Amino acid sequence: MIRLQGVSKTVTSGDRPLTILHSTDLFIPSGQFVAVMGPSGSGKSTLLGLIAGLDAPTTGTIEIDGIDITTLGEDDLAKLRGEAIGFVFQFFHLIPSLTAYENVLVPMEIARRRDAPRRAAERLAEIGLEARGHHYPSQLSGGEQQRVAIARALSNDPPILLADEPTGNLDAANGRHIMELLGAIHARGVTLVLATHDVELAASADVRLAMRDGRILNAEFAEPRRRQWSS
Amino acid sequence: MVFVAKMALRELRASWKRLLFFFACIAIGVASIVSLRSLTQNVRVAITGQAKALTAADIVISSNRPFSSDALAKIEQRLREYSVTERTNAVQTDTMVRPATGGRAVARMVEVRGVEPAFPFYGTVVLQSGGTYAHALLQNRGLLVRPELLAQLGLKVGDALILGGAPYTIRDVVLVEPGRRLGGFSFGPPVLMDRADLLKSGLLSTFGRGRYEIMLRVPERSVAPLLGRLRRDFRDFPVGARSYRTNEDNLSEDLMRAENYLSLIGLVIVVLGGIGVSSVIRVFVQQKLKAVAVLKCVGGTNPQILAIYLAQVIALGLAGSAVGVGLAGVVVAWAPAFVGNLPPGTVEIQYELTAAAVLQGLGIGVLVSLLFSLVPLLQVRHVKPSLLLRETSVARRRDWLEIAVIALVVSALAGLAIWQAASMRVGLAVTAGFIGVTIVLHLTGRLLVRTVRPLARSRWFPLRHAVLRVGRPGNQTRAILLAVGLGSFFMIGVRLLQTNLLDSFNVQVREDGPDMFLIDIQQDQVDGVVALFTSTTPSLPPPRPIPVLRARVAGVRGREVNMESYQEVRGRGSLGREYVITYRPTLEDNETLVEGDFWSATNDGQPQVSIEVGIHERFRIMVGDIMRFEVVGRTIEARVASIRRVNWRDPRRGGFMFVFRPGTFEQAPHAYIAPAKGPDDPSVRGRLQHDLVARYPNVSVIDVSEILETVRKVVRGVTLAISVVGAIVLFSGILILVGSVSMTKFQKVYEAAIFKTLGASTRSIAGMIVLEYGALGLLAGAVGSIGALALSWTVSRFALDIPWEPSPIVNLAGIAITGMLVCGIGVTSSLDVLRRKPLATLRAE
Structure with a gap:
């Protein structure tokens, strides 16, 4: 469950304050698939970053499964992310000095999971890259890097997955592949929040939020619930 | 803990090549400490083990x-x-x-x-x-x-x-x-x-x-x-x-002091290496910002991430120190070939690494790596995971933790210096010196950036961009100024000291000046000796014998001092030693009167003495004081009639601390010395000495040319030692420079690619690089040069007690060489920045 109350974000641009997210209230029940849509600079990434605790809001509170994360310190936030929130970036952000396998392994090691090596291998198998585990990010294609990034985001079985334009940097075929993966993950009951400006990708979401200039303009609910991509 | 160790190992796999300079900086410093300390300990062990012998x-x-x-x-x-x-x-x-x-x-x-x-x-x-x-x-x-x-x-x-x-x-x-x-x-x-x-x-x-x-x-x-x-x-x-x-x-005390001073030099080299480490780590952290943000994004905490990088630093510090110990082993194995054994008939020395030196080297290597990495590594705390969403620069902030860590690092370094020098005063002075130079170089860096800023409006493209580079955020201006400035400070300082040292030893042998001293001539031999000389070398001026007696000061009754007995005089140090005295009616050419009157030739009763200004200054003996001397079994009281200054650099007429008025000692048994100008031809010279000794076996000849040769040998040895240390310091400086330049290369390669895409020629980009590094080098050289003046003055004045004179040529050459060196290294290591095709670079970014 994700709950935002009066959340806003103001940054300093040059010498002037610039509000990139205006006061927002939002409730996302567990297991829901929410697509956040809007053009570049509309505040999608900011919203996802705030939910993940990657950034602190200027005002308001953010609750993840009943915990107000705005009261947590940096290290507690990191811990929460490690256990409860997976994040997929548009630019993958794999650690270049680690192999694909090690990139998937790291969050489990941080969480001190004993079965980390086995699970990391399983995660790689799930995304079809079991044979490429020893390759470094620079030796993988963009689609492969993004699949590794998804495997990394899911390595600790987080109940929430946030994906910021995960296909924005990929060609159509690779983009489809990634969306199929995300669909399968949502089908397991994971809460999925996807930022995108691709209408087609957003079509399968339970809720579609339209954003512009740092504001949620409207919310559109899909009736009845469709699982278009899992079929 | 396991995770930290594993991550550190994985990271090292990729980063060790980039941190190679780190490695080398520490290795050289540790090698210096371990070899210097081992060698002096070897000598000490040999000597104390054979003290009775x-x-x-x-x-x-x-x-x-x-x-x-x-x-x-x-x-x-x-x-x-x-x-x-x-x-x-x-x-x-x-x-x-x-x-x-x-x-x-x-x-x-x-x-x-x-x-x-x-x-x-x-x-x-x-x-x-x-x-x-x-x-x-x-x-x-x-x-x-x-x-x-x-x-x-x-x-x-x-x-x-x-x-x-x-x-x-x-x-x-x-x-x-x-x-x-x-x-x-x-x-x-x-x-x-x-x-x-x-x-x-x-x-x-x-x-x-x-x-x-x-x-x-x-x-x-x-x-x-x-x-x-x-x-x-x-x-x-x-x-x-x-x-x-x-x-x-x-002996132990002397050697202990030597060991401590040498170790301090070693520490200076290690600290220079530390500065290299610090700048390498600073750039390394800049390159690792995204990886840090990712780790934070997947649950890594600040302590965990700091621990990962500290573990890498410790591993590299340990490996670098181990290589340093290996290097020291090679140096010590080769030492006998260079040092040889101690002079005539002394002790056998076993040259080997000592366990104490090795342990100290390893400890200092790791400690310095850690201390100098700590502050730049603290930067990872400020990395926000939101960096992955938005390109934001990591703000450099000073917080209390960082200030506390800086204080800790400085006091730990001071502690290290005190420990290595085994002296609170020397240790603190070295630390203060380092801090002083660092602050000066830091301020100079700022001043440079501010001074050249108006040039950023220049119409000449390379100049405009060179200026922008010097002042851009994350630039290496300060690191290079510090590393090279300190390097040139030591090098120029050592050169200046060497010049002054050589000058002070270089007793002027003038064409007409004496180059032989005949001593122990007895009264009845004077005429014979002079005659032998004039018959062998008729063209040269004959030697002029000077009467000498041995005396010691037995007491002083004066305005400021009163010493009743010899025991009291002896308590005043060198005043208690035996002096060679003379008597004559006039001042010599190499003497000037400071106070009082030099007597007329006639004797009017009371004995009078003229003292050298050094005696007056050191023992507060004044004109009018009464001094008691013991001369050939007699006690004589003499009034201090004048104070003279002897120009010790002009030895033509010798130099005496005490000159008496004629009339007191003529009748006492005494000997003569005679400064003489000997023939230049070595065989005639040898023959003259031979004949002289054959006829007057008790007369000794001190050949100044031989003594000067011995002195020159000593100075050559000292010069070699100083130069070796200076060369190591310079080498460390160059290493730091190469490190700093190549660490920032990735940024330059990218910029050069963009400039090229926008139409800049390779020549303009090369011009930019030459101007940037040339200015940095000249400035670092200038600051180092001024520091070196202060260093050589202080050491000459207080440690070596020799006269100091500036030698502008050394300073100017130092500045020019530093400028050229920095420029050369900057351009050489940026060659592939110039060569690389822009598209490949831009794609990689």
């Missing part, structure tokens, strides 16, 4: 004149009290020797030592023939000599040598002789002979300079009490007593 006895009582019957009675009494039964006498003097027949027609000054059958109580006389030493070798006019004397005179074992006018046979060559003073200055190689022969030779007449010794073998428990007793007994006499422990202590 170096003294040849437990206690040695010595005097510069024959022991009086009173003194001997006292000594006998004490020996009975402490039941000492084993004693032997020895006597030492300097004299001239020449081959009897054959060999070369030359004469050499030697240091003769006459011993008795019981010599030595400890240690062994090692002979070249391999035979065993026995006193029988010396009896019936036998000599044991050093190999270098045989070489100088062209003689071999079995040949005869004339000493004090009589022939002696060379029975063997001595390699190690117990009881020789270590490191003392001597006028010639040592020669061992029978004491009875030496006493009979006439060399120890009233004017001959001898050193009389009574050597004792004493039960261990009595050494300290007997020594204390003897010292108290002879407080009022010019008689000294020392034990093997005094020797051991003095």
Whole structure:
């Protein structure tokens, strides 16, 4: 469950304050698939970053499964992310000095999971890259890097997955592949929040939020619930 | 913990190449510390292990004149009290020797030592023939000599040598002789002979300079009490007593001091390496910002991430230190080839790495790596994971933790310096010096950026962008200024010191100035000696003999000081020693009057003395004070009539601390010395010395050209040592420079690619790089150069006590060379920035 109350974000641009997210209230029940849509600079990434605790809001509170994360310190936030929130970036952000396998392994090691090596291998198998585990990010294609990034985001079985334009940097075929993966993950009951400006990708979401200039303009609910991509 | 270790290992796999400079910086510093400390410890162990052999006895009582019957009675009494039964006498003097027949027609000054059958109580006389030493070798006019004397005179074992006018046979060559003073200055190689022969030779007449010794073998428990007793007994006499422990202590102390100073130099090199480490880590962290953000995004906490990078630093520090220890092993193995053994007849030294030095090296290497990485690594705390969403620069903020860590690092470094120098004062001074230079270089960096800023509006593209580069965020201006500035500071400082040191040794031998000193000429020999000289070298001015007597100050009654007895005078240090005095009516050319009047030639009763300004300054003795002297068994009171300044650099007329008014000593028995200008032709010169010694065996000739050669050898050794240290410092500086330049290359490659895409030619980009590094180099050189002036002045004035003169050429050359070096290295390591095709670079980004 994700709950935002009066959340806003103001940054300093040059010498002037610039509000990139205006006061927002939002409730996302567990297991829901929410697509956040809007053009570049509309505040999608900011919203996802705030939910993940990657950034602190200027005002308001953010609750993840009943915990107000705005009261947590940096290290507690990191811990929460490690256990409860997976994040997929548009630019993958794999650690270049680690192999694909090690990139998937790291969050489990941080969480001190004993079965980390086995699970990391399983995660790689799930995304079809079991044979490429020893390759470094620079030796993988963009689609492969993004699949590794998804495997990394899911390595600790987080109940929430946030994906910021995960296909924005990929060609159509690779983009489809990634969306199929995300669909399968949502089908397991994971809460999925996807930022995108691709209408087609957003079509399968339970809720579609339209954003512009740092504001949620409207919310559109899909009736009845469709699982278009899992079929 | 396991995760931290695993992550550190994984990261190292990729980053070790980039951190290679880190590695090298630490390795060189540790190698310096370990090798310098090991070498001095080797020498110390050898010397302290053989302390008794170096003294040849437990206690040695010595005097510069024959022991009086009173003194001997006292000594006998004490020996009975402490039941000492084993004693032997020895006597030492300097004299001239020449081959009897054959060999070369030359004469050499030697240091003769006459011993008795019981010599030595400890240690062994090692002979070249391999035979065993026995006193029988010396009896019936036998000599044991050093190999270098045989070489100088062209003689071999079995040949005869004339000493004090009589022939002696060379029975063997001595390699190690117990009881020789270590490191003392001597006028010639040592020669061992029978004491009875030496006493009979006439060399120890009233004017001959001898050193009389009574050597004792004493039960261990009595050494300290007997020594204390003897010292108290002879407080009022010019008689000294020392034990093997005094020797051991003095040597140990000297060597300990040497070890500590050398270690401090090692530490300076390590700290320079540390600065390199710091700048490498700073850039490394800049390159790792995204990886840090990712780790934070997947649950990594600040302590975990800091630990990952600290573990890498420790691993690299340890590996670098280990390589340093390996390098030190090579240096120490090669040392004997360069250092050789200690001078004549001393000790065997085992050259090896010592465990203590290795442990210290490893400890210091890791500690310095850690200390210098800590502050730049703290930056990872400020990395926000939101960096992955938005390109934001990581704000450089100072917080309390960082300030506390900086304070901790500075105090830890001060602690290290104090420990290495084994002196609070020296350690703190070095730390303060470092901090001072760092602050100056830091401020200079800022000033530079501010001063050149207007040039950013220049119409010339390369200049405009070079200026922008110097001042851009995350630039290496300060790191390069610091590293190179410190490097040039040391190099130029060392050069300046060397110039001053050489200058002060470089006693001017003028064309017309004397280059030979004849000493111990007796009154009835003066005319003969002068005649011999003028007949051999008729074209040169004849030597002018100067009367000399030996005297010691027995008391002073003055305005500011009052010393009643010799005991009190002795308590004032060097005033208690024996002085050579003279008398004459006028000032010499190399003297100027500071205060008072130099007398007229006539005597009107009371003896008067003129003192050198050094005596006046050191002991506060004024014009009008009454000084009491003991001269040839008489006590004389003289009024201080004037204070003179002697120009010690102009030795034509010699230099005397005390000059008396004529009329007091003419009738007393005294000897003469005569500075003379000898012939330039070495064979004529050798022949003259030979003839002189043949006719007047008691006269000694000190050949200034030979002494100067010895001094030059010493200076060459010192210069070599300083230059080696300077070269290592410079090398560290270059390493840091190469490191800083190549660490920022990734940024430059990218910028150059964009410039090229926008139409900039390779030439303009090269121009930009030349201007940027040229300016940095010149500035670093200038700051280092000014610092070097201060350093050389301070060291000359306070540590070496030599006159200081600026040498602008060294400074200017230093600035120019630093500028060219930095420019050259900057351009060379940026070559592929110029060569690389822009598209590949932009795609990789």
